[in-house]
Amino acid sequence: MAACGWSENDRADSILEPLCFPEDPGGPWGPGGPAMGKEVSLCPLCPESVPLSARERLLQHLLLQHKLVIADVRLIADLPRYLLYWKGRLMEQPITDFCSVIKTNSEGPVEKQEFYFLLCDVLPEDRALREQLQQRRLEEVLAQQEKERNDVSFQRSCMFCSEEFSGNRSLLLNHMNREHSFSIGLPDNIVFCGEFLDLLQSKLDNLQCLYCEKPFRDKTTLRDHMRKKSHRRIRANNQQYDRFYVINYLEMGKSWEEVQSEDDREMLDSGDDDWSDWRSHPVCAVCLFCERQSESTEQIHTHMEETHGFHLHQLKTELTLTFYQQxxxxxxxxxxxxxxxxxxxxxxxxxxxxxxxxxxxTGHVMRLPASSVWDQPQYYFPTYENDGLLCVLSDSEADEDGRDVPVFAEDDSALKDLKESSVLHRLLEPRGGCS
Structure with missing residues (x-):
């Protein structure tokens, strides 16, 4: 094999993949976390090693010195463990037993032909390893999430008013949601909350808008910008924040958007067109203001209008509400x-x-606060489980302005504890969400 080491020019000119989620050297679940007990990544083909933060250097080394390419590196949950495993296997058997061999310049002079090796999950052993690492990381993340949910030693000041909070993290997150209209999602959906808040605080300290990332000259200008532009939120498609939401760990290499769209495709592609056994169960909608229930959409709207003076259809028309805003x-x-x-x-x-x-x-029934108060991501989550009123909202108008909708989706299969935080659950079975 070729000698180890590489030049500064090689490092500067060879960019294989961007540094992005899921690997993160600083996280407890990431490379070199407590379970790993190491601070470096090892080359599987020679004694060379690099710091965890220099993943790109190692990939360049594998390509330039060993002609080895690892497919979909960004989808590997724990790259150091992955490399350590293959280091042991490649000491036992030749590389050609595991890798596809790619010959370059095959029709040119023999002296210019090169052979590259591709290690990918087409190999069952590689696929099994990646899935095992993904499962291990998920278990570590869920354990960390549970620890944070039950932690009562949390202590931190608000980023906007400097009020001090101690106890559970939800106190601070709910305060920022309620008092400052700033939401990063429900507390039970978040993991590594301290690091998340550190990241947001560092941006504010650097006079950087949390939504558009634009820098400003002073705190007053930044505050006015975030208020006027309704930028007291984070951008849903900013992958920098993905690692702080549990749903992004559920399936290997899939973000919450991909998980949600895949669920929809599975329903559409089921191929079962036989609806002969369908039995419609009427949706029972409950009034917003009292206990009145009705299986008819018009009846519940009429009741709210005549009894409480609340006109949901009127608000929808006047405010041009989309389905999601409703x-x-x-x-x-x-x-x-x-x-x-x-x-x-x-x-x-x-x-x-x-x-x-x-x-x-006081006539406040039809008096709504500014849309920036209620048009927030956390209100995608129902206050009551099985709220029938949500099922009968009109969706005749599409979202025509093309805005990105920052939905922080939930998945009951993996986040089963989320339902225990709902208002209805606490009413039915007493037990001890955000901006």
Whole structure:
């Protein structure tokens, strides 16, 4: 094999893949985490090693010195463990037993022909290894998430008002959501929360907008920009934040967007066109303000209009609400009323009955706060499980402005504990979400 080592020019000119999720040298689950006990990545073909943060250097070394290419490196959950495994296997058997051999310049002079080796998951052993590493990382992430959910030693100040919070992380996240209209998602969907907040705080300290990443000259200008542009949020498609959401760890190499779209495709491609055994179960919608239920969409809307003076259809037309905005509005109203708070003026009362009396007397039933308050990602999550009213919302108008919709999706199969944080669950079975 070729001698180890490479020049600075080689490092500068050879860029194989960008440094991106899922590998992250700083995370507890990442390369060199506690389970690994190492601080370097080893070359599988020679004694060479590089720091964990220099993954690109190692890949260049494999390509230039050993003619070895590892396919889809960015999808490998733990690259150091992966390389360590293959280092042992390549000491036992020749590389051609595992890799596809690619011959370059095959029709040119023999002296200019080169052979490259491709290691990929077409090989069952490689595929099994990648899946095992993915499963191991998922288990570590879920364990970390559970630890953070139960941690009561969390202590941190708010990024916007410097108020100190101690106890559970949800206190701070809910405060930023409620008081500053800033959301990074429900606490139960987040992992490595401390690192997440550190990253956001460093951007603010560098006078950088959290949404558009634009730098500003001073804090006042930055604050005005984020307020006027409604940039007190993070961009959903910013992959820098992917590692802080548990859903991104569920399947190898798939983001939450891909997981969601794949679920939809599976439903569409099922091939079962026989609907003869379909039995329709009526959806029972519950009034926003009282316990009145109805299986008819029009009946529940008529009830809310005549009894409470609330016109959802009117609001939809006047505010040109899309289907998703209606979902967020309904979930917001449900949450405010459950917390005995008037959504029109934010005044809190001792009971829901007192809130309704106040709203009827002051005319706040049809008085909504600014859209920046309720048009937030956390309100994609229903306040009540099986909320039938969400199922009968009109979706006749598509989202015509083409905006990116920052949906932080949930997956009940892997995040089964999420339902335990819902309002309805706490009502039915007492037990001890955000901006």
């Amino acid at each position: 979902v967020k509005l309904v979930n917001f109203l449900r949450r405010e009323l459950h917390q005995s708070r008037c959504y029109g003026c934010s005044q809190r009362f001792a009971s829901k009955a007192e809130v309704l009396q106040h709203m009827a007397a």
